[in-house]
Amino acid sequence: MVLTSVFSLFLLALVAPLVTRVAGRYAGWVLATVPAGWAVWYAGFIARVGEGEVITPASLVWVDSLGVALSTRVDGLSLMFALLVTGVGALVVAYAGGYLAGHHHLGRFYGYLIAFMASMLGLVVSDNLIAIFIFWELTSVTSFLLIGFGHDRAAARTAALQAMIVTGLGGLALLAGLLLMGVAAGTYEFSEMLEGGITLGDHPLYIGILVLVCLGAFTKSAQFPFHFWLPGAMEAPAPVSAYLHSSTMVKAGVFLLAKFSPVLGGTEEWAWTLQIVGGVTMVYAAFLAARAVYFKRILAFTTVSSLGAMVMLLGVGGPGEAAAMGFLLAHAMYKGTLFMVAGSVEHQTHTKNVEQLSGLMRIMPVTFAAAALGAASMAGVAPFFGFTAKYLMKGPIPEAAAGSFLVIGVMAMGIFMTTAALLVAYKPFVGKPNEAASAGSEAGPALLLGPVVLSVAGLIGGLMPGLFVQPLVASATAAVTGDAPEKALSSSIGMINMGTLLSTSTLAIVLGVVFYAVRDMLRRTTGLMDRLDPMLSGPVVFQRVLSGTLWFGRLQTRLLQNGSLNTYIRTTIIGFIALVLGLGANRLKNAFLWQDAERPSLLGMILVVLLIVSGVAATVFRYRLAAVAALGMAGVASALIFVFYGAPDVAMTQFAIETLTVLIFVLVFYHLPQFTSFTGRMQKFSDWVVSLAFGAVMAGMVMLAVQTDMAPKISGYFSENAVPLAYGRNIINVILVDFRAADTFGEIVVLGIAGVGVAALLSVSGRSQNPTKPDGGVA
Amino acid sequence: MHLLMAITVGMMYATGLYMMLRRSIVKLLIGLVLLSHGSNLLIFTAAGLSEGNPPLIRPGEDGMVGPHTDPLPGALILTAIVISFAILAFACVLVKRGYEEVGTDDQNAMNTTDQ
Structure with missing residues (x-):
C-alpha cells in the first residue's frame, strides 16, 4: 500500500493535464482529493507509529544482483514527512487552482507538482539507499521544472538552472556517499543497518561518507554557502515556494541527516x-x-x-x-x-x-x-x-x-x-x-x-x-x-x-x-551586505564557475577540434605514444633485447630491406606514378615475405589485390592533381619525428607480442580437425570457408557494400552539375 | 629475424602515418595502403615466424606432421587484405568525387559541408 501511494501519485501526474482539460476550473479541487485521501490514510498510522511500531511492507525487487529494491519503511520520521507531503500537497494543489486560474499551462503545472509530490513521498518512505537516491534526484528534476515554469522569463530559467546545478552536484556527491555507506555497512537496506546496530563512526571510510552525505544534504537544504539557490528559486509560482521551497523538498537534506544519524551520528x-x-x-x-x-x-x-x-x-x-x-x-x-x-x-x-x-x-x-x-x-x-x-x-x-x-x-x-x-x-x-x-x-x-x-x-x-x-x-x-x-x-x-x-x-x-x-x-x-552576500557565495561565484567551465570547454574545442583532420590524427597518435611510453617504457625497451632463436636469413633480409626502401620511396617521390610504383613494389615485397615464411595462400591473395590496387590508383590518379606540398620544412620534420616515434612504439609492441606465449594455441584444433571434420587439406582455406564461414560471409557483405558505394559515387559523378573535369569513366 | 621484421613493421607504420599527416588528401590514400601492409605484417610476425612448411596436409595423412606455419594468422591476414582493398577502393572514389566537387585536394579546405 505504501508503494501504491507513491505510484498512484505518479499516475495522477500523468493524467493531470487531461483532468485539467475535462474538469476546467475545478481541476485543482478534483486533483487535490487524491493526495488528501493518502494524507488521511497515513494519518491512520499516527496512533500505531506513536507507540513505537514501524511499518515495513513487503518490498518490490528491482535489480536483485546489485542489492537494489523498492523497499519501504514507515517509522515516525517517515510518517511525519509523508503527512506533510500529502497533506500540505493537497492544500497546495487546491491553492494552485486559484493562484494560476486560467493559466494556459495549468495542466502541465499540476503534472509537475504532483510528480514532485510522488518523488518526495517515495524519498521519505524508501528504505533502500539506491531508491532513496533515485527519488532524491527526481525531486531535483521536478523542482527544476517547477522553478522554470515561467520559462518565457530569463530570470526563471537562470534560477532553475542554478537550483538544478547546485542540487544536482550535491546529488552526485550523495550518490557516492550512499554507495560508500552501502559498502561500509555491507547492505543497502537502511533497516538492516538499524537492526544490525551498525554504526560507521569508526569505519575507515567514515570521513569520506560524512563529507559526501553532508554535501548532498547541505546543497539540498540550502546551507551556507550553498544557500543562494533558494532565494533564487522564488521565481517559481507561490504554490511551489510554499510547497517545495519551505515545507518539503528543502527539508529533504534535514530528513536525510536525521534518518542517518543513528548510523553516522x-x-x-x-x-x-x-x-x-x-x-x-x-x-x-x-x-x-x-x-x-x-x-x-x-x-x-x-x-x-x-x-x-x-x-x-x-x-x-x-x-x-x-x-x-x-x-x-x-x-x-x-x-x-x-x-x-x-x-x-x-x-x-x-x-x-x-x-x-x-x-x-x-x-x-x-x-x-x-x-x-x-x-x-x-x-x-x-x-x-x-x-x-x-x-x-x-x-x-x-x-x-x-x-x-x-x-x-x-x-x-x-x-x-x-x-x-x-x-x-x-x-x-x-x-x-x-x-x-x-x-x-x-x-x-x-x-x-x-x-x-x-x-x-x-x-x-x-x-x-x-x-x-x-x-x-x-x-x-x-x-x-x-x-x-x-x-x-x-x-x-x-x-x-x-x-x-x-x-x-x-x-x-x-x-x-x-x-x-x-x-x-x-x-x-x-548596505554593504547587498554586495557582500553575492560575492561570498551565491550568483557571482556560481556564475564565475559556470562561465569558467564554458571558457575551458571552448578552449579545449579550439585546441582539439579545430576541423583539421591532420590535427586530429596527430593528437591521437601523440596521445597514444605518451600513454604507451608512460605505462610501459621499460617493458618496451627490454622487448628489444630479446635473444631470437630464428636467425636472420639472407633472402629474408633482402626482402625486408626492399620493403622498407619501397615504403620510404612512396613517401618521398614527388611524382604520383612513381609513388604508385613504389607502393606496388612494397606490396610485392610483403607478398614475397609471406611466401618465404610459409603462407602461400596469403601471398597469392596479396599479389592479386596488389595488382588491382595499382590499377585503381593509376586510373583514379588520372583524374586527380599532381602532388602539391602544402607544408613547410619544419612541419615535415616534426611530422617525421612523430611518425618515427610511432613506428618505434609499434615495433616494440611487435617484439612484446612475439615474446608473449599465447598458449594454448587454438591453431592446433584447426590442424587436427581440418581433414576429419571439414575434408580439406589446405588449413587456411578450411578456416575461411568452413570453421569461420560466418566471418567470411560478413567479409563478402563488406565487399559488396563497398562495391555499391563505389558504384553510387561514380553514378552521382556522371550527373554532377558542374564537374571540374570531364568524367573519364573509372569503372 | 623477428627484430628485423619488427623494425619493418615500425617503418611501414611510420611511413603510413607520415603520409596520412600530409594535407594533400591523395597522399592519405597512399598512407592507408602502407598502414595496412604494416598491420598485416604485424599479425604475421606477432604469431612467430618459421621458414617453409605451409599449413597444407599431405594426401594420405590426417593432420600436419612436423613443424609448420600457424594457419590462423594467415586466415586473419587474408580477411584483412580483402577488407582493406574494399576500403581503399571506396576511399579512392570518394577522394575523386571530393576533388571534383571542391576543386582542391587540400584537406583543410574540405572541412565544411557547405560549398
Missing part, C-alpha cells in the same frame, strides 16, 4: 560539522531576512535560517533531535501558511514589495488572520506551536560543545525572525489602505483554504499538543534516536528552566520589534 566530526554549518546558516540567513523587502524573499531567507537551525540541532544531538523534529513540523505549518499568504497578496494586489503596501487588513481580513497566526508562530509567541518548538530548542543547546555560541545564535535568530514576521504579517496589513492595497480584494476559497487550515493547525498544535503533534514529534524523534517515543520527548522537556525560557523569548520578541521599528536604518547601515 554520535561522533565529534558529525557534531562539529552540523553545529558550525547549521549555526552559521541560521544566524546569517535570519539577518538577511530582516533586511529584505520583497515578501517571498523575506520568507526564503527565514526558511534558510530555520533549516540551519534544524541542521544545528541535529548536530547538537541528545535531546536536540526532539527540538529539530518539533521545529521542523512547526516550521512546515507556519511557513507554508506565510508563503501562501504572500502568494495571495501578490495575486490580488500585484505588488511584491511589503513596504509599498498598507492597510490590507480591511481588504483581505481572512488572509490577514491566517498571516497573523502564522507569523505569531514564526516569532515564537506563546501559545503557538512555534513557541513549543522554541521551548524544546532552548533545553539541549547550552549542553552542546559550542553551547554558548549557539545560545547567542538562537537568540539572534529569534530576534530577526520576529522582525521578519512583522514585515510579512504586520506591515502590509495595518494602517490606512494605500493605492496599491485598494486595488486588491479578498482572495477566493481556493486561495484561503491552505493558509487557514495550516495556520489553525499551528494554533491547535500549540494548544492541544496531544492531538497530533506530540505523537508525531515523539515518534519521529524516536526514529532518529532509537529510544522509545515517550522517553524521547520527556528527556528534553525535563532540562528546560521555564523562567529563563520566558525571559529570553520575551527579550527576543522585544528586540525584534525594536529592529522592525528601525528597519530602514538597519538596511542602510548594512
Whole structure:
C-alpha cells in the first residue's frame, strides 16, 4: 500500500493535464482529493507509529544482483514527512487552482507538482539507499521544472538552472556517499543497518561518507554557502515556494541527516560539522531576512535560517533531535501558511514589495488572520506551536560543545525572525489602505483554504499538543534516536528552566520589534551586505564557475577540434605514444633485447630491406606514378615475405589485390592533381619525428607480442580437425570457408557494400552539375 | 629475424602515418595502403615466424606432421587484405568525387559541408 501511494501519485501526474482539460476550473479541487485521501490514510498510522511500531511492507525487487529494491519503511520520521507531503500537497494543489486560474499551462503545472509530490513521498518512505537516491534526484528534476515554469522569463530559467546545478552536484556527491555507506555497512537496506546496530563512526571510510552525505544534504537544504539557490528559486509560482521551497523538498537534506544519524551520528566530526554549518546558516540567513523587502524573499531567507537551525540541532544531538523534529513540523505549518499568504497578496494586489503596501487588513481580513497566526508562530509567541518548538530548542543547546555560541545564535535568530514576521504579517496589513492595497480584494476559497487550515493547525498544535503533534514529534524523534517515543520527548522537556525560557523569548520578541521599528536604518547601515552576500557565495561565484567551465570547454574545442583532420590524427597518435611510453617504457625497451632463436636469413633480409626502401620511396617521390610504383613494389615485397615464411595462400591473395590496387590508383590518379606540398620544412620534420616515434612504439609492441606465449594455441584444433571434420587439406582455406564461414560471409557483405558505394559515387559523378573535369569513366 | 621484421613493421607504420599527416588528401590514400601492409605484417610476425612448411596436409595423412606455419594468422591476414582493398577502393572514389566537387585536394579546405 505504501508503494501504491507513491505510484498512484505518479499516475495522477500523468493524467493531470487531461483532468485539467475535462474538469476546467475545478481541476485543482478534483486533483487535490487524491493526495488528501493518502494524507488521511497515513494519518491512520499516527496512533500505531506513536507507540513505537514501524511499518515495513513487503518490498518490490528491482535489480536483485546489485542489492537494489523498492523497499519501504514507515517509522515516525517517515510518517511525519509523508503527512506533510500529502497533506500540505493537497492544500497546495487546491491553492494552485486559484493562484494560476486560467493559466494556459495549468495542466502541465499540476503534472509537475504532483510528480514532485510522488518523488518526495517515495524519498521519505524508501528504505533502500539506491531508491532513496533515485527519488532524491527526481525531486531535483521536478523542482527544476517547477522553478522554470515561467520559462518565457530569463530570470526563471537562470534560477532553475542554478537550483538544478547546485542540487544536482550535491546529488552526485550523495550518490557516492550512499554507495560508500552501502559498502561500509555491507547492505543497502537502511533497516538492516538499524537492526544490525551498525554504526560507521569508526569505519575507515567514515570521513569520506560524512563529507559526501553532508554535501548532498547541505546543497539540498540550502546551507551556507550553498544557500543562494533558494532565494533564487522564488521565481517559481507561490504554490511551489510554499510547497517545495519551505515545507518539503528543502527539508529533504534535514530528513536525510536525521534518518542517518543513528548510523553516522554520535561522533565529534558529525557534531562539529552540523553545529558550525547549521549555526552559521541560521544566524546569517535570519539577518538577511530582516533586511529584505520583497515578501517571498523575506520568507526564503527565514526558511534558510530555520533549516540551519534544524541542521544545528541535529548536530547538537541528545535531546536536540526532539527540538529539530518539533521545529521542523512547526516550521512546515507556519511557513507554508506565510508563503501562501504572500502568494495571495501578490495575486490580488500585484505588488511584491511589503513596504509599498498598507492597510490590507480591511481588504483581505481572512488572509490577514491566517498571516497573523502564522507569523505569531514564526516569532515564537506563546501559545503557538512555534513557541513549543522554541521551548524544546532552548533545553539541549547550552549542553552542546559550542553551547554558548549557539545560545547567542538562537537568540539572534529569534530576534530577526520576529522582525521578519512583522514585515510579512504586520506591515502590509495595518494602517490606512494605500493605492496599491485598494486595488486588491479578498482572495477566493481556493486561495484561503491552505493558509487557514495550516495556520489553525499551528494554533491547535500549540494548544492541544496531544492531538497530533506530540505523537508525531515523539515518534519521529524516536526514529532518529532509537529510544522509545515517550522517553524521547520527556528527556528534553525535563532540562528546560521555564523562567529563563520566558525571559529570553520575551527579550527576543522585544528586540525584534525594536529592529522592525528601525528597519530602514538597519538596511542602510548594512548596505554593504547587498554586495557582500553575492560575492561570498551565491550568483557571482556560481556564475564565475559556470562561465569558467564554458571558457575551458571552448578552449579545449579550439585546441582539439579545430576541423583539421591532420590535427586530429596527430593528437591521437601523440596521445597514444605518451600513454604507451608512460605505462610501459621499460617493458618496451627490454622487448628489444630479446635473444631470437630464428636467425636472420639472407633472402629474408633482402626482402625486408626492399620493403622498407619501397615504403620510404612512396613517401618521398614527388611524382604520383612513381609513388604508385613504389607502393606496388612494397606490396610485392610483403607478398614475397609471406611466401618465404610459409603462407602461400596469403601471398597469392596479396599479389592479386596488389595488382588491382595499382590499377585503381593509376586510373583514379588520372583524374586527380599532381602532388602539391602544402607544408613547410619544419612541419615535415616534426611530422617525421612523430611518425618515427610511432613506428618505434609499434615495433616494440611487435617484439612484446612475439615474446608473449599465447598458449594454448587454438591453431592446433584447426590442424587436427581440418581433414576429419571439414575434408580439406589446405588449413587456411578450411578456416575461411568452413570453421569461420560466418566471418567470411560478413567479409563478402563488406565487399559488396563497398562495391555499391563505389558504384553510387561514380553514378552521382556522371550527373554532377558542374564537374571540374570531364568524367573519364573509372569503372 | 623477428627484430628485423619488427623494425619493418615500425617503418611501414611510420611511413603510413607520415603520409596520412600530409594535407594533400591523395597522399592519405597512399598512407592507408602502407598502414595496412604494416598491420598485416604485424599479425604475421606477432604469431612467430618459421621458414617453409605451409599449413597444407599431405594426401594420405590426417593432420600436419612436423613443424609448420600457424594457419590462423594467415586466415586473419587474408580477411584483412580483402577488407582493406574494399576500403581503399571506396576511399579512392570518394577522394575523386571530393576533388571534383571542391576543386582542391587540400584537406583543410574540405572541412565544411557547405560549398
